[in-house]
Each structure stands twice: as structure tokens, then as C-alpha cells.
Amino acid sequence: MPGPKDLDPSSSPRAMLGAELRHARERAGLSQEELGQRLFVSGSFVGQLEAATRRMTPEIARLLDEVLDTDGFFLRNCKVAAKSKYPGHFAEAAEAEAAALELRQYSPMLIPGLLQTPAYARAVFRAYRPTAAEEAIDALVVARMERAHILDGPTSPLLWAVIDEAALRRVTGGKEVMAEALRHIATLVRQNGAIVQVLPFDAGAHASMEGSIKLMDFEDAPPLVYYEGVGTGRLEDDPATVRHVRRNYEFLTASALSPENSLVLLDAMAQDYAHEEHL
Missing domain, CATH: 1.10.260.40 (lambda repressor-like DNA-binding domains)
Known part of the structure; x- marks a missing residue:
């Protein structure tokens, strides 16, 4: 045979x-x-x-x-x-992300990659790699923007992101870049491309103070959790672990602003950044 x-x-x-x-x-x-x-x-x-x-x-x-x-x-x-345009520690997660039906993410320190603008992504990568050649940063930005295309099509996954207010207050790339980044998120929300909630400072202690959350659900495979650190990451499929992380995510959504109030805050912050840029 x-x-x-x-x-x-x-x-x-x-x-x-x-x-x-x-x-x-x-x-x-x-x-x-x-x-x-x-x-x-x-x-x-x-x-x-x-x-x-x-x-x-x-x-x-x-x-x-x-x-x-x-x-x-x-x-x-x-x-x-195994060939990938993504860093080794993230390649498997990026490929799983593209196959997912639903993505749930909590981001404590920066805007999630799928919601970033090119200018914001460039500022993040430059901070990570201050001595890298411009061509290397360009390639990373292109790869990140290509990742975001999974949200464009009719079969795109559901993306539900909870973003900590700290990520929105941290001026990354300058106030003009932040204004554009927040307007971009607001536009995606209005186009029904994502569900976004902001976890405000006054929510106090919450269920994921020790780090980020990324949950992926699939049509024909068990769900995954992605754990990420500086220059490292791993996927986990242990059912008990996935249940625990999912419960923590649900606690976060209960503590966060509603999607409607989150959109109001995003609009207001974008206007504030744009105004401050021109002072």
C-alpha cells in the first residue's frame, strides 16, 4: 500500500x-x-x-x-x-487562534494584539527590542496586522476582550498613537467585530490580578488556555485548568464596565488624547 x-x-x-x-x-x-x-x-x-x-x-x-x-x-x-512568521514561543498559539471559533482575552498591560493598530504595535515591538533593525520591527508589525485579518471574514471568531484601564492609560507611542488606537477599537465594536469591556481602576481587586487570560474554543477540539510571559508561552488543555481560567474570566466580565459603557469610555479617552496632543 x-x-x-x-x-x-x-x-x-x-x-x-x-x-x-x-x-x-x-x-x-x-x-x-x-x-x-x-x-x-x-x-x-x-x-x-x-x-x-x-x-x-x-x-x-x-x-x-x-x-x-x-x-x-x-x-x-x-x-x-512548523514554519511560522511568529516568534517561536507564540507561533503555536497564533495558529490555534486562527482556527478558533471563540476567543476570550483579558489584557492587563497592553491592548490585545488582534485589536492593535500598526503604530501602536510598532511602539510595543520597539520597546521590546530597542536595538533591533527597522526591517525586523517592520516584519513583526506586518505579521501582527495579518493576524488581525481573522476578524475580517464572515467566519471570523467571536472575540471578547476585557482590557484593563491601565492598558488604556499607559501612553504607548505617544498620545496621537493612543487616540488612533482607541478609535480603532471603538470602530471595531461598532462594526460588531468584537465585544470589548474595560475593567476600570475602581473595580479594585479582581480575579486575574496575577496576569493575562487567553481562552480559545474550537468546533472539533477541546478548548485551550494560553499562558504568556516575557519571551515565553505555552498552551494548556487540562480540563480542570481550563474551567478554572474560564471561571476567572467570567468574574472579570462581571467586574468590568458593560460593553455600552466601555464604548463611552473609549470614545472619551480617545478625545482626551487627541485634545492633549494638540495643546
């Missing part, structure tokens, strides 16, 4: 690799749980590989080739599927 063909780098490698994995698993007569046991991972992780919401590592690919007798196919092609 002929083996699977190597993947075409110009196609959608992650999706094709997932489809080939499902085909090879079913041909071997294994369930996701049974294959997971042989790989020392959960069945849900196998499902995420098949749904292309998780990245296949070389070690997992090597084990798949051994268990499924695929003659090195997965190890050869996981390198193609």
Missing part, C-alpha cells in the same frame, strides 16, 4: 498533516485515546493535532512514525508544518 505523500509547503501544511494523522490512525484501527496512550499524551492532544490546533513536535512525529508505521512521513513533514 503506498504511503502518504509529502506535504506541499505552499498549501496548508498543518491542516494536511492533521488530516494525514487522522487517516493513518483510523487505518491502524486506533481511537484517539488508544493512540495517545502509545504516545504518552492525552487523547484530546491527538484530537488537537488532527484538528491542526496544536503543533506537532519532532519527538511526537518520530513516535507517530513508529506507532503508525508511516516510514518517517510525520518527522519529515512536521518541519514544513
Whole structure:
């Protein structure tokens, strides 16, 4: 029986690799749980590989080739599927984000990436990398703006963002950049491109004071939580962990301003920044 063909780098490698994995698993007569046991991972992780919401590592690919007798196919092609324009610690999360049906995010210190303008993103990247070449910053900005296109189409995910007032008060790139950034968010909200709530300072102590939250829900794979730090990040699919983080997010939405009042605040702050810029 002929083996699977190597993947075409110009196609959608992650999706094709997932489809080939499902085909090879079913041909071997294994369930996701049974294959997971042989790989020392959960069945849900196998499902995420098949749904292309998780990245296949070389070690997992090597084990798949051994268990499924695929003659090195997965190890050869996981390198193609792993290519990304995003930093290594964020690449898997960005790809999962693009496949999600719903995204819920709390951002304590900066405007979420999917809601950023080019000028705001440039200021953030320049702060992260003060000695980087301009071309490197340009490439990061382009990649971030391309990410935001997932909100453009009719099948775009639901994005529900809670933004801390601290992120909106921190002048990033100057007051003109902040005015544009807040007007951009307000426009997206009015166009029904996102649900945005602001968590005001006077909300006091809240359920996520120790850091950000990012929850992703999918049509055919278990939900994920993304944990991010400085130059690092990881995806987590443990059901108890996901439930805990989701509950904290729900507490945040209860403490935040309503979407309507949040929009009023965004408009007012944008006007204030624009006015101050011209004083």
C-alpha cells in the first residue's frame, strides 16, 4: 500500500498533516485515546493535532512514525508544518487562534494584539527590542496586522476582550498613537467585530490580578488556555485548568464596565488624547 505523500509547503501544511494523522490512525484501527496512550499524551492532544490546533513536535512525529508505521512521513513533514512568521514561543498559539471559533482575552498591560493598530504595535515591538533593525520591527508589525485579518471574514471568531484601564492609560507611542488606537477599537465594536469591556481602576481587586487570560474554543477540539510571559508561552488543555481560567474570566466580565459603557469610555479617552496632543 503506498504511503502518504509529502506535504506541499505552499498549501496548508498543518491542516494536511492533521488530516494525514487522522487517516493513518483510523487505518491502524486506533481511537484517539488508544493512540495517545502509545504516545504518552492525552487523547484530546491527538484530537488537537488532527484538528491542526496544536503543533506537532519532532519527538511526537518520530513516535507517530513508529506507532503508525508511516516510514518517517510525520518527522519529515512536521518541519514544513512548523514554519511560522511568529516568534517561536507564540507561533503555536497564533495558529490555534486562527482556527478558533471563540476567543476570550483579558489584557492587563497592553491592548490585545488582534485589536492593535500598526503604530501602536510598532511602539510595543520597539520597546521590546530597542536595538533591533527597522526591517525586523517592520516584519513583526506586518505579521501582527495579518493576524488581525481573522476578524475580517464572515467566519471570523467571536472575540471578547476585557482590557484593563491601565492598558488604556499607559501612553504607548505617544498620545496621537493612543487616540488612533482607541478609535480603532471603538470602530471595531461598532462594526460588531468584537465585544470589548474595560475593567476600570475602581473595580479594585479582581480575579486575574496575577496576569493575562487567553481562552480559545474550537468546533472539533477541546478548548485551550494560553499562558504568556516575557519571551515565553505555552498552551494548556487540562480540563480542570481550563474551567478554572474560564471561571476567572467570567468574574472579570462581571467586574468590568458593560460593553455600552466601555464604548463611552473609549470614545472619551480617545478625545482626551487627541485634545492633549494638540495643546
